[in-house]
Amino acid sequence: MNIAEILIVFGIILFSMVLHEMAHAYVAYFLGDTTAKDEGRLSPNPLVHIDPWMSIVVPLLLFISGGPIFGGAKPVPIDSRNLKGGPWGMALVAIAGPAMNFLIAFVGFMVGHFTGGIYGTGLVQTFFLELVLANLGFFVFNLLPIPPLDGSRILYAIAPDGVRELMERIEQTIGIFLVLFLVVFLGSYLSQFTSTIIINILQFFISLVS
Secondary structure, three states: OOOHHHHHHHHHHHHHHHHHHHHHHHHHHHHOOOOHHHHHOOOHHHHOOOOOOHHHHHHHHHHHHHHOOOOOOOOOOHHHOOOOOHHHHHHHHHHHHHHHHHHHHHHHHHHHHHOOOHHOOOOHHHHHHHHHHHHHHHHHHHHHOOOOOOOHHHHHOOOOHHHHHHHHHHHHOOOOHHHHHHHHHHHHHHHHHHHHHHHHHHHHHHHOOO
């Protein structure tokens, strides 16, 4: 591994995280909540979105250690009272971020396939592979139904009131620490889980071009 590869991964992480958060912010704005817009979260400026630990340190450490790349950014501020559709509106806001990562991975794979870049060598191959793998990692990780990850917001829309109350308490008290615990202490199991899903998605991508 050299400095060029690390810089490529770092750039992909920043690019992917910014688009992920902007997707949240824009969907919230289109559904009637201007909170994210008012706080500048519709901007492509990475400084307004990135959390140094979850957006940079954790993904880079996972890349260096050879594991699937996943992480998070500063949560987009949302006032759910302003959203059309109630909990379902919040679910749409939540799924927008992972959906953006899936779209980036899909487009990256297709461009890499048809240009041959993903099958080449050197930094070009590194770029396409990491663009696809990092974004699939973000997609799978953020869909885990654990507060405050995006998957919890989707689960919230269909969960009974008791489960919703429990999820709210978890998010308000230990949510981020629970996520960090999973990454630090159960990282190998989490990597196996995400790797299995990523492989299946890659097989689906390959089936589309074979």
